[in-house]
Amino acid sequence: MAGDLESEGRRTVVRVLPDGEDAKTLGVVAELYEWLADSGVGRDDVLVAVGGGALTDAAGFAAATYLRGIAAVYVPTTLLGAVDAAVGGKTGLNLLAKNQIGLFRHPRRVVVDVDVLDGLPEHLKRDGAAEALKAGLVGDPGLVDLLGEEGLDADLEEVVDRAVAVKVRIVEGDFRDEGQRLHLNYGHTVGHAVEVAAGTSHGAAVAVGMVAAGRASALEAGFAEEDRQRDAIRRLGLPVAAPGTDRGRVLELLALDKKRDAGGLRMALLAGVGRPLVSNVPSATVEAALTAVEI
Ligand SMILES: NC(=O)c1ccc[n+]([C@@H]2O[C@H](COP(=O)([O-])OP(=O)(O)OC[C@H]3O[C@@H](n4cnc5c(N)ncnc54)[C@H](O)[C@@H]3O)[C@@H](O)[C@H]2O)c1
Numbered sequence: 001m002a003g004d005l006e007s008e009g010r011r012t013v014v015r016v017l018p019d020g021e022d023a024k025t026l027g028v029v030a031e032l033y034e035w036l037a038d039s040g041v042g043r044d045d046v047l048v049a050v051g052g053g054a055l056t057d058a059a060g061f062a063a064a065t066y067l068r069g070i071a072a073v074y075v076p077t078t079l080l081g082a083v084d085a086a087v088g089g090k091t092g093l094n095l096l097a098k099n100q101i102g103l104f105r106h107p108r109r110v111v112v113d114v115d116v117l118d119g120l121p122e123h124l125k126r127d128g129a130a131e132a133l134k135a136g137l138v139g140d141p142g143l144v145d146l147l148g149e150e151g152l153d154a155d156l157e158e159v160v161d162r163a164v165a166v167k168v169r170i171v172e173g174d175f176r177d178e179g180q181r182l183h184l185n186y187g188h189t190v191g192h193a194v195e196v197a198a199g200t201s202h203g204a205a206v207a208v209g210m211v212a213a214g215r216a217s218a219l220e221a222g223f224a225e226e227d228r229q230r231d232a233i234r235r236l237g238l239p240v241a242a243p244g245t246d247r248g249r250v251l252e253l254l255a256l257d258k259k260r261d262a263g264g265l266r267m268a269l270l271a272g273v274g275r276p277l278v279s280n281v282p283s284a285t286v287e288a289a290l291t292a293v294e295i
Contacts, residue, residue, distance in 0.1 A: 053085025079128020127203030139166035148232035
């Protein structure tokens, strides 16, 4: 890529960041600032971030803050990055908690090479597919059908286009995460707790979290499509339960959830596929949701 830009007469400098979450630290970003300065990168230059969601989160933060902001272009190389992390303008670094530092700022452009995504190892495809399915459940019933019928064999260009369209539509109405953007948390309340308590991958945890949220949705909002959701999750090779996970630990983590308030646990729910809402959920419903995923 740098060679292509050089052949167009543009000067490029290239730096490799640490892998995955190791990139999302203030220390790595501080080193990046110094390198940008030493390399003579100025206001009119562009930072092109090529990598997974962790890398675009970290590089996006650096671009947003270096010289009070230079343009960023994201080239997500994971399906999760393409359908989720690169879209919506959230950047993030980890401090005491994940994504504790960050700001809202869109990249100038996002470029997705579907051939790269097609070649991903299956576990990375599955992780991204969980977020694509979530996008479908929240805002595109046809995407749920596509993933439910074809699983990981679905045309990734269509999957990315449709999932991104849902996220863009929601983010456009709520850039700063004060209202309907919470709908994108569907499956993530229990999902995050399962990710920590059971040590599963993010995608697998979100899949389990969606089954739990489906049960809570049935009890609180009349959701009648739990089977449709569960079938699609299974078709993607993702888990629908997390047996053996410590229920007490999950409840503890849910209690710490920053979205908790006096009325109970605040969760994104579905009244139907494509009909999201946010509601405070009583503890009896939380217990039933955990039972639904064998926790
Ligand atoms: N900003 C947002 O709105 C947002 C949304 C969702 C997730 N995120 C963040 O995204 C991160 C998760 O993203 P992720 O799942 O892409 O994780 P990641 O960036 O850690 O990448 C996962 C692994 O895949 C490797 N990888 C990347 N591209 C590859 C390729 N083409 N082939 C083979 N391996 C490849 C990476 O090196 C890494 O080891 C988390 O830090 C999360 O907080 C941000």
